[in-house]
Each structure stands twice: as structure tokens, then as C-alpha cells.
Amino acid sequence: MREHNYAVTINWIGNTGEGTASYTAYQRDFIVESPGKAPIPGSADPAFRGNPEFWNPEDMLLASISSCHKLWYLHLCAVNNVRVLEYVDHPVGRMIEGDDQRKGHFKEAELRPQVTISSQSDRDLAMRLHDDAHHECFIANSVNFPIRCRAVIDYQN
Known part of the structure; x- marks a missing residue:
């Protein structure tokens, strides 16, 4: 290890x-x-009471989840002959301040990557690799709330 x-x-x-x-x-x-x-x-x-122009811990957590997923996804695409040409994600997260049982916490996050692949690449494989990336992602494996991925994959025109 x-x-x-x-x-x-x-x-x-x-x-x-x-x-x-x-x-x-x-x-x-x-x-x-x-x-x-x-x-x-x-x-x-x-x-x-925070400064809206600065990153807050919640932003950073969401950015960490998204960027870790992206890095694993690009790696998996590279070793599986899926040529990614563009990748942009617009992730969202939902935090609740808490109730009697639990203090404030993230309830869930959703990744929304928009991926463009080459026309020679396998679109179905490109989609499946998002599941593999989720299971490999160090950050996703470290949090205690669900993370969903709603990817859109297009071919280069």
C-alpha cells in the first residue's frame, strides 16, 4: 500500500x-x-457572512470531486483508446445545515460533464468509463454522500 x-x-x-x-x-x-x-x-x-468573490470550503469540495473524477476519466479514456477532445463540467452540490440528528452536511453532488470525443471513438465505452472513474476517484471514495454523474457525450463535428 x-x-x-x-x-x-x-x-x-x-x-x-x-x-x-x-x-x-x-x-x-x-x-x-x-x-x-x-x-x-x-x-x-x-x-x-463570507466574501462572495472568494472560494468557500463548499465550492472547494465540489471542485475537488469534479476535478478528481475528470482526471480519472481522462486517464481511463487514454488507456482505452477513447480520444477526448473537450471536457467541461458544471457540477452542483446540495448541503443542508442540519437537523436534530446531524449537523450541517452535504446531502449529494451531481457531476454534469459535457465531453466531446473524436468520431473514431466508441461513445458507449466513453459513457461507461464515467462509472469506472467514479469508482477510482480518491475524493469520491472519501466522502459520505452520494455522487451521481449525468454525462453528455458528443462527437466532434
């Missing part, structure tokens, strides 16, 4: 001079940093 380790720095930049003196006294903004990589500005979701 191989093990991979990851580390980032989350630097809160939201102290407006009073720290967390009250719920409204501070900003939720932070910077995600890792050596050699571009910083990512983050904040809370605007529903929780």
Missing part, C-alpha cells in the same frame, strides 16, 4: 482589529497556501 501526504497552510486574514470580539467583528477571509503554488483566496459562503 502506498501512502501520500499533503499539507497546506490556511492563513486567516479577517482580523479587522478586534479579533473575534463578536460574530460580526471579523471577516471570514483566508488564504490557502502551499509552497510553489498560486495562493487561493477563501472565505465562508456568503450565507455565513
Whole structure:
């Protein structure tokens, strides 16, 4: 078994001079940093007093699910002679703030990739490889909510 380790720095930049003196006294903004990589500005979701121009943790989770699926999908297509020419995804996720049994959590996510393949590629195989990508995806294997994939595959004209 191989093990991979990851580390980032989350630097809160939201102290407006009073720290967390009250719920409204501070900003939720932070910077995600890792050596050699571009910083990512983050904040809370605007529903929780966050900056709407910055990435929030929920956005990042959805982006992680989608990008991991895409990377596995492209790999599987490459080794199965399916030539992908374009790939764009518009994933959506649904989070609920919680009830008496469970605190806030993601309820589900849906990937909506639109894939263009070469006219020589097998469309049915290209569609089936989305299921394989889902089972291989490290992020999908790490979350405790369902992730569906509703892919659309077109041929290059």
C-alpha cells in the first residue's frame, strides 16, 4: 500500500482589529497556501457572512470531486483508446445545515460533464468509463454522500 501526504497552510486574514470580539467583528477571509503554488483566496459562503468573490470550503469540495473524477476519466479514456477532445463540467452540490440528528452536511453532488470525443471513438465505452472513474476517484471514495454523474457525450463535428 502506498501512502501520500499533503499539507497546506490556511492563513486567516479577517482580523479587522478586534479579533473575534463578536460574530460580526471579523471577516471570514483566508488564504490557502502551499509552497510553489498560486495562493487561493477563501472565505465562508456568503450565507455565513463570507466574501462572495472568494472560494468557500463548499465550492472547494465540489471542485475537488469534479476535478478528481475528470482526471480519472481522462486517464481511463487514454488507456482505452477513447480520444477526448473537450471536457467541461458544471457540477452542483446540495448541503443542508442540519437537523436534530446531524449537523450541517452535504446531502449529494451531481457531476454534469459535457465531453466531446473524436468520431473514431466508441461513445458507449466513453459513457461507461464515467462509472469506472467514479469508482477510482480518491475524493469520491472519501466522502459520505452520494455522487451521481449525468454525462453528455458528443462527437466532434
